[in-house]
Amino acid sequence: MTDPTDDCAPSTPLLFSSRPLAQAYDVALLDLDGVCFAGEARIPHAAEGANGARALGMGLSFITNNASRAPQTVVDKLAANDIEAFAREVFTAAMDAAALLRERLDPGARVLVVGGDGVRRALEDEGFTVVDGADQDPAAVVQGWDPAVDWAMMSEGAYAIRAGAIHVATNTDATLPTERGFALGNGSLVAAVANATGRDYLAAGKPFPDIYRRALARAGGERPLAVGDRLNTDHVGARAAGIAGLHVLTGVSSARDVLLAAPEERPTFLHTDLRGLLEPHPRVTRVDGDEGHWWRAGSCRARVVGTALEWEEDGVRRRAQSGRRADVALDAYRALACAVWESLDAGIAPEAVSYTHLRAHETDSYL
Numbered sequence: 001m002t003d004p005t006d007d008c009a010p011s012t013p014l015l016f017s018s019r020p021l022a023q024a025y026d027v028a029l030l031d032l033d034g035v036c037f038a039g040e041a042r043i044p045h046a047a048e049g050a051n052g053a054r055a056l057g058m059g060l061s062f063i064t065n066n067a068s069r070a071p072q073t074v075v076d077k078l079a080a081n082d083i084e085a086f087a088r089e090v091f092t093a094a095m096d097a098a099a100l101l102r103e104r105l106d107p108g109a110r111v112l113v114v115g116g117d118g119v120r121r122a123l124e125d126e127g128f129t130v131v132d133g134a135d136q137d138p139a140a141v142v143q144g145w146d147p148a149v150d151w152a153m154m155s156e157g158a159y160a161i162r163a164g165a166i167h168v169a170t171n172t173d174a175t176l177p178t179e180r181g182f183a184l185g186n187g188s189l190v191a192a193v194a195n196a197t198g199r200d201y202l203a204a205g206k207p208f209p210d211i212y213r214r215a216l217a218r219a220g221g222e223r224p225l226a227v228g229d230r231l232n233t234d235h236v237g238a239r240a241a242g243i244a245g246l247h248v249l250t251g252v253s254s255a256r257d258v259l260l261a262a263p264e265e266r267p268t269f270l271h272t273d274l275r276g277l278l279e280p281h282p283r284v285t286r287v288d289g290d291e292g293h294w295w296r297a298g299s300c301r302a303r304v305v306g307t308a309l310e311w312e313e314d315g316v317r318r319r320a321q322s323g324r325r326a327d328v329a330l331d332a333y334r335a336l337a338c339a340v341w342e343s344l345d346a347g348i349a350p351e352a353v354s355y356t357h358l359r360a361h362e363t364d365s366y367l
Helices: 046-055 072-078 093-102 117-125 151-162 184-195 210-219 231-240 255-259 272-276 329-345
Strands: 029-030 057-064 090-092 110-114 130-131 140-143 166-169 177-179 181-184 226-227 244-245 284-289 291-296 300-303 308-313 317-321 326-329 357-359
Touching: 029 046, 029 151, 029 184, 029 210, 046 057, 046 272, 057 072, 057 210, 072 090, 090 093, 090 210, 093 140, 093 166, 093 210, 093 300, 110 117, 110 151, 130 151, 140 151, 151 184, 166 184, 210 226, 210 231, 226 231, 226 272, 226 317, 284 329, 291 329, 300 329, 308 326, 308 329, 308 357, 326 329
Parallel strands: 029 057, 029 226, 057 090, 110 130, 110 140, 140 166, 226 244, 326 357
Antiparallel strands: 177 181, 284 291, 291 300, 300 308, 308 317
């Protein structure tokens, strides 16, 4: 995965940039839940990062697997979190599902919605006829998360699918981040309908790459950067689409998850939050020495020794203790990721230490 700019050339296994990412890339494909907000809770530095990136000339495209909201509703939600956005910049999994169906059904075909206004609006915008019951002979059922989805609505979808309708899921996220934790996501509800019908379904949204490609076509960018919190959707989809990805630690996937990520899930840039768009990212290099080799990022370095993890920051060497939490400087985290990925790829599994708190740069603030 490479970037066309000279100072954003590939490093193994993370990319680097001597310029802020908002200047090295021309459009950010931003996830919403877990990146810009968390349910009704605000995410620290999200507005600073998103608005700051726009001020540096970066285009923004807000891409979400949450199909419950129409674009203007998304804009209003972002505004409540002090993030500037426009309806034309929003691309939802419901819109992706409607585009998927457009490739398979005739214009005006009847579609049953198991979801809310976001799904209904997306289908109507694509020219489909939205119906409410299986007795109206729909050609497809589109299922997207909405708090109004209940047993009756899901059962109506099951009746239509058993009668021959195509079943389309707007996304397959098992969970949805909220201010209270992780609630049932659309994927869990889709699995229930699929279990009842015994039929396969088509899936839109992330981690499938087409949602990024369609959103990018709308945004008009040439050097995109995907930004997400969830490895198995945001970053799997970005890699599948050949797009560089910035992971932030404000949502689902923790730093420990990043360190232990499979190759297809690995981001190409790491930061704690959306301030990562406003900063250069250091080159992470493999350095050989008398003690073996280390991975170095900035003034920090890290390595795997047997199955243990060691890192240095501020001239102090630290070693992880299994089962205990460690506070790690951002550059040390980047070096650790490269060291652990190298070890995993060689078939050596380091101790699974839970890195849930990372120090942001040289400050004393913890996220």
